[in-house]
Amino acid sequence: MSVKDDEATIEELADVLEVIYALAEYHGVSLEKLEEVRAQKAEKRGGFKEKIFLIEVEDM
Template structure:
């Protein structure tokens, strides 16, 4: 029975499907489609974090973030440097501060 997904998947998924005696029908996204699909995938993975709270979903979010950074020519190390720099300048989210308003 055919199932339709029409979404970006991890590179090994077609092989895993084939190992289960099913046929994966795929195509390789061009540059514009790939960027759009990565943004959609980020939304999907963030929604899964909200739904399940599973730390593995956070790992999926991070994988998509790394792919998006790579598309912009930013390495994982550079992304971490930028994150740390911003945390130094503006703080992190450890204290749970909620800004209600500015008067």
């Protein structure tokens, strides 16, 4: 990955964070609370660091 790609990735990630911050504010959720819930879920269910994603769920 080039420096240019890294910079573009950082720009896109910053945009995603802006959306998350705006949604949290709209719903009256502090960033501290959001981080607390994120950390709890990561501890309980795992995070995305290993790049394992749920692709599909079948209703039974």
